[in-house]
Amino acid sequence: MKPACRQRWLSVCLLLAAVVAVARAEQPLQTAYAAILRGDYEAGRAVIARLRETGQASEEAERLDRWLEGYQRLVRTREELRAKTFDWNVEHAEQQLAAGRVYLALSFAAEAASYAEDRRAFADSPLMQRLRPQAEAAAEKHAAAGEWVKAHSFYLLLERIYEQDEQLREKRERAARHARLGILYKTDEDVERRIKDVSFDTLVESLKLIDQKYYEEPDIKKMARGALDNLLALCTTKQLYEGTEAASQFDGLADPAAREHFIAALQRAGQEVAAAGNYSYKDLIRLFNRIKEVNKQSVELPPQLLIVEFLEGALGELDEFTSVIWPADADEFDKMMIGNFVGVGIQLGIDEATERLKVVTPLEDSPALEAGIQAGDLIIGVDGESTKGWSTDKAVREITGPAGTQVTLTIYRPRTGEKLDFPLTRREIKLTTIRGVERLPGSNGNGWNFMLDQQAGIAYIRLTNFNPDSTAELHRALSQARRQGMRGLILDLRHNPGGLLSVAIEAASTFLEKGLIVRTEGRSEPPETHSVSGKAEFADLPLVILVNEHSASASEIVAGALRDHGRALVLGERTFGKGSVQRVYSLARPTWFGSPRSKARLKLTTALYYLPGGESPHRQTDEQEGGIEPLWEIALTPKEFSKVLEHQAKTFVIHNEQEQEDKSADQAKRAADLEALKSDEQEDAEQPLLSEEDIQLLRSDPFEAPDVDPQLETALLHLRVKLAANMPWPRRELARTTSADKTP
Numbered sequence: 001m002k003p004a005c006r007q008r009w010l011s012v013c014l015l016l017a018a019v020v021a022v023a024r025a026e027q028p029l030q031t032a033y034a035a036i037l038r039g040d041y042e043a044g045r046a047v048i049a050r051l052r053e054t055g056q057a058s059e060e061a062e063r064l065d066r067w068l069e070g071y072q073r074l075v076r077t078r079e080e081l082r083a084k085t086f087d088w089n090v091e092h093a094e095q096q097l098a099a100g101r102v103y104l105a106l107s108f109a110a111e112a113a114s115y116a117e118d119r120r121a122f123a124d125s126p127l128m129q130r131l132r133p134q135a136e137a138a139a140e141k142h143a144a145a146g147e148w149v150k151a152h153s154f155y156l157l158l159e160r161i162y163e164q165d166e167q168l169r170e171k172r173e174r175a176a177r178h179a180r181l182g183i184l185y186k187t188d189e190d191v192e193r194r195i196k197d198v199s200f201d202t203l204v205e206s207l208k209l210i211d212q213k214y215y216e217e218p219d220i221k222k223m224a225r226g227a228l229d230n231l232l233a234l235c236t237t238k239q240l241y242e243g244t245e246a247a248s249q250f251d252g253l254a255d256p257a258a259r260e261h262f263i264a265a266l267q268r269a270g271q272e273v274a275a276a277g278n279y280s281y282k283d284l285i286r287l288f289n290r291i292k293e294v295n296k297q298s299v300e301l302p303p304q305l306l307i308v309e310f311l312e313g314a315l316g317e318l319d320e321f322t323s324v325i326w327p328a329d330a331d332e333f334d335k336m337m338i339g340n341f342v343g344v345g346i347q348l349g350i351d352e353a354t355e356r357l358k359v360v361t362p363l364e365d366s367p368a369l370e371a372g373i374q375a376g377d378l379i380i381g382v383d384g385e386s387t388k389g390w391s392t393d394k395a396v397r398e399i400t401g402p403a404g405t406q407v408t409l410t411i412y413r414p415r416t417g418e419k420l421d422f423p424l425t426r427r428e429i430k431l432t433t434i435r436g437v438e439r440l441p442g443s444n445g446n447g448w449n450f451m452l453d454q455q456a457g458i459a460y461i462r463l464t465n466f467n468p469d470s471t472a473e474l475h476r477a478l479s480q481a482r483r484q485g486m487r488g489l490i491l492d493l494r495h496n497p498g499g500l501l502s503v504a505i506e507a508a509s510t511f512l513e514k515g516l517i518v519r520t521e522g523r524s525e526p527p528e529t530h531s532v533s534g535k536a537e538f539a540d541l542p543l544v545i546l547v548n549e550h551s552a553s554a555s556e557i558v559a560g561a562l563r564d565h566g567r568a569l570v571l572g573e574r575t576f577g578k579g580s581v582q583r584v585y586s587l588a589r590p591t592w593f594g595s596p597r598s599k600a601r602l603k604l605t606t607a608l609y610y611l612p613g614g615e616s617p618h619r620q621t622d623e624q625e626g627g628i629e630p631l632w633e634i635a636l637t638p639k640e641f642s643k644v645l646e647h648q649a650k651t652f653v654i655h656n657e658q659e660q661e662d663k664s665a666d667q668a669k670r671a672a673d674l675e676a677l678k679s680d681e682q683e684d685a686e687q688p689l690l691s692e693e694d695i696q697l698l699r700s701d702p703f704e705a706p707d708v709d710p711q712l713e714t715a716l717l718h719l720r721v722k723l724a725a726n727m728p729w730p731r732r733e734l735a736r737t738t739s740a741d742k743t744p
Helices: 003-038 041-053 059-098 102-115 119-123 126-144 148-161 166-184 188-195 200-213 220-236 248-254 256-275 281-297 303-315 327-338 367-371 392-399 470-483 501-509 554-564 638-652 667-677 692-698 710-725
Strands: 323-325 340-343 346-350 357-362 378-382 406-413 418-425 427-430 451-453 458-463 488-492 514-521 528-533 543-547 569-572 580-586 601-610
Touching (some): 003 059, 059 102, 059 638, 102 119, 102 126, 102 148, 126 166, 148 166, 166 220, 188 248, 188 303, 200 303, 200 580, 220 303, 248 256, 256 281, 303 323, 357 367, 367 418, 378 392, 392 406, 458 710, 514 554, 543 554, 554 569, 569 710
Parallel strands (some): 458 488, 543 569
Antiparallel strands (some): 346 357, 357 378, 406 418, 514 528, 580 601
């Protein structure tokens, strides 16, 4: 063989040997990738260790090991934090119980339950055997004294520890009913606002629609008992009619003889309902009419108030999503459903230190942002009126108004100690539903960086609602993320309460070319199927969807459909369980001579929906299970949950260049200003269950969660591996055989 030919032959042989060596190295690496995608992290690391031993560990293998090592540290940190936090709370619960501080001890115990390795064992522990009887006795004592908010607080904490206890649930619901009334009807203004434009037609039309269109045969007798129970609660919530601050509409209840006469009539009516055979919605209307007549002869409550509370009690016995949108709440309901409103564009909160209205953030493209209002500003006046003691609901009513009108906000800026007036002209504000990793600088709050891992090409998009414009927003975000380098996507639907069914179907069709999305079926509605067939722009995009217990309705449709089609890996916690369809019906009365129509509406559950796999996520009122089960379950502790919320809130806040703290401002003067802004405590206010010192003690837990989102980190690991391996997601059955919390 000629020398030149021999040289070429040797080169070819060397090249083939190199290819074979690479192939041999890649084969174990693919095995490691497959193991990790199944959740068997230990097997994946074992493969990498063998590659190291044989000198075949490539840079790709080393990178994979670094990813697993980082995740392993996270898992170890979580387990250590869980154990330390549990022990710390148990220790303090024991100390406070020994000191006779029952509610404080219960607060520590409820927190400990969230970190217990075995919740049932903790509920049966000697600590809880001593604490529970004392806590229940204290709750009943508060209930007997008419201190329903306090009683409810006790039962709520007990229920966190004893999650399956039906007696505790019933007691908590009874306390909640009384507490709701006390909070809702504090003043004459509160009562008048609640009953404005309420009529007898509201009651009749609501009950008729329920009888005709509710998704299953309604239990009218149960509704009657709920209506009577609610009216009895109205009569026995003492704070409504006792004291100088009580609303005048309840003066009749303050007369013991009249009150007892009315209560006796309600109790007799309850006995008649229990003894009755079949009970129709017309019987329920007749029951209301009898009660209305007794009311005229005794306590003389406003008839519109009777309608509201009778109907609230009756509908409370149906599913939790059926309700009346009263005229007073109609504008807020429209804002949530439509995704826009007329105002100045401020997300409001309450400042913890001063209990005054606080600007959480100005919104995008809003008068507030343009005028220079900043996150953290305190709103101390509206059109010259002090906001001391205002709730966020009252502030919304006063600040919003017709487009083109003006409102002046008086702001105290804690950063600088300045007091500023901002005249703002109201206009339509569109609520956006897309969030990214961080806002882009210089975008005036309108642009997002969506890249979570630029090197791996992993984007992150959070969708907060399914509003009419959400599909267009999602498409714009995906297009922008693609320009930023997206190769895979984490779609975050945590805390997304849902929205429009049509928008959910459109969102799913973005990632799925064809197939069933959802099927609906009800008692009086014909079955409907909703499928997609067409070009999905992102049909091949590797996708992970994050969900939690606050993901509901449309979120569950999107996550469930894409999971059932094997299109996405769903990760997080079991979703809320709102597998039902609500229709909104107008309850407006016929109008004469141009009189305004009532804004009252009935939001009625008319059908259940079923996912492609055949299951409905609907959670019955008396059931614990329901919702969408993720393929990988990663449960967050309360500390981790708070960190995630805190990070999401910070990400949403729009900052501007003027937000630098004025170091030259008089610190003492600012402290004095903030002290002066604190809301005055009313002389007759109840002593709180926890003092400021108690709250500080509860918060003094020295074991802080790291600024890491475990659910997002798990999603990131799996998507990194999938992109590196170019492998399909494992089958659903395989994915459910292991826990994603397993230490690699």
